[in-house]
Amino acid sequence: AGIFRGLGAQVALVYRGDNILRGFDDDVREHLRTEMQRRGITVVTKQTVDAVEKVEHGLCAELSDRASFTVDQVMFATGRKPNIAGLGLEAAKVQIARTGGIAVDELSRSSVPSIYAVGDVTDRLNLTPVAIREGHAFADSVFGGRPTAVDHTNVPTAVFSEPEVGVIGLTEATARQRFATVDIYKTTFRPMKMSLAGRDTRAFFKLVVDGETQRVVGCHIVGPDAGEMIQLVGIAIKMKATKADFDAVMAVHPTASEELVTLREKAMSYHREAAE
Template sequence: MSDFDVDLFVIGGGSGGVRAARIAAGHGAKVMIAEEYRFGGTCVIRGCVPKKLFVYASRFTDEFEDAAGYGWSLAKASFDWPTLVRNKDAEIARLERIYRTNLERAGVELVDSRAVIEDPHTVRLLKTGARVRARTILVATGGYPVKEPAIPGVDLAITSNEAFHLEELPRRIIVVGAGYIAVEFAGIFAGLGVQTTLVHRGDKLLRGFDEDLREGLTEAYARRGIKLALSRTITRIDRGGEELVATLDDGSRLAADQIMIATGRRPNTANLGLEAAGVRMNGNGAVFVDGASRSSVPSIYAVGDVTDRVNLTPVAIREGHAFADSLFGGRPTSVDHSLIPTAVFSTPEIGTVGLTESEARERCDVVVYRSAFRTMKATLSGRDERMMMKILVDGASDKVVGVHILGEGAAEMIQLVGIAVTMGATKADFDRTMALHPTAAEELVTMRTPLPRA
């Protein structure tokens, strides 16, 4: 008789944990998964899915304005925030039901409870006090937003979690940060007509992205009416009547109805029992894992944001799938984190894959192709918004090592471009691909003249 109740116990019902549980069960493993909140995790419940719905809502403002140039006369549009939130909530509830159903169909046992680790093979369910013995434990608890720095009054601010459930749309908002979340929510609120100020300690948005993308988005946001308080930090937040007042490091004060802190996230590992089980973590709380997602304790693994490797939903899913195939499917699988297409759903949006120009210059004799142009749609709409495309090529091998796009449809384009770059396409491969006209994407295969060498 086995000493274990289950072959695999998964802590966390987000994207990575759910994928691992389903695949492991499909390989014949007996699997149990515990989730203390709602199945779907950050992405589905309070992350990329509801955020993208909000992005769609925010872009209708542009569409209504652009319609006039194409002969449409529209009555003055109005927006109702509660309707958007209500419809978003209904969609999230639908998706959670699908997650549960798919797990049950796969034969996974679902537990609605917080679970903590007592030793390398024992998990305790806090809801009932029951203990489960597992041959293998997978930690997939994701991350959570933090309000940093810990300035006076920071508790008056919200994070992205609360932004999805505001009872009313603020007239004015201050967003603090310049990463994915800050940039995307600034674009969302501005598109919905909110007076938006973005405060960031640096001089450009999106640290770590290609410089042309950073500069292009910074300029585009300024044109869209988003007030950029760059090279500034908030030193305190006070309540003044019905409004909040942020004091900046230069002594200036900004008033708003809401202040949203989007300066970072931390791995969700507190009080999980990891330390007691001997699992090694870094100072940020991330679980150290090897290439097979195994922690310092042989029976405990971790995938997704809780490892703080690459904090993106598709990466967590791939890691969870690889873990299950390797451990239960007899197919050792590793995840390559070196080449990951990604998007920022700002307006205009960003799509990027591969090396930035500065990274490429450190690794090869890079040849740069870049084009900036007004899209066809803008010729009649009159909108002052340009598109930028950039291809980075290794001069020695002709291999495309990076592609960066700023503009409408950038995310959809970069997913497809990512296939070519992952396959090792060369600039000659791009050049011999027939253009599809008229599209913005055809520029990717028609750029022939490189920029002068630096």
């Protein structure tokens, strides 16, 4: 949607859920949606495309609420599923997980001890670097004599939207379910280079902190170069850095990333009462 809008096309994005980017932090979802709309993209949620009909001036896409768009082209992002057909898995009696991927243990071994599976066919975390790491771990385990399990937690992830999204760790909602106390630090601002360019793009930064240990358990960024930033933040998160560790780092000014080490005021703090 962002690419076609950037090329000058009028774009409508229709999504069946409550908001775009299912599974991401709610603040990230809302911020990106706002930025997309600011760029002129029409975002329609809680609807599906029920029918597409060829009409005189193009295509008429009818939505589930009976609203419609007359457009030149319709593109469906229908999702994906593990491509495991024709591999003879049933004959080999390899167990399939509920997600449709090959069920494997922490060493990527299937229910048949001599058969291993890595990458998207296991439907664990479908990212190229993850598949590469799983392949390395398989080689170490089977051929190197060093049983190696891949840690699928705290994987830096980027969405190359406009603006970019970079995230790692827990969302605010998940952290509140997991920890008794959760502190949230967040800010939104217009980056300096956007101000100089006369653009209205706003960046968003958010840190999710375990209130008891003060460990930073989640970082969420929307803005220019978010993917680049989250790769480096990932090192700190993997090392179990605390909020104090972030605060102790000197800021690089003027950059957007300095917000990561200058966030001082809690936006909110949640406390879960212990069950009696």
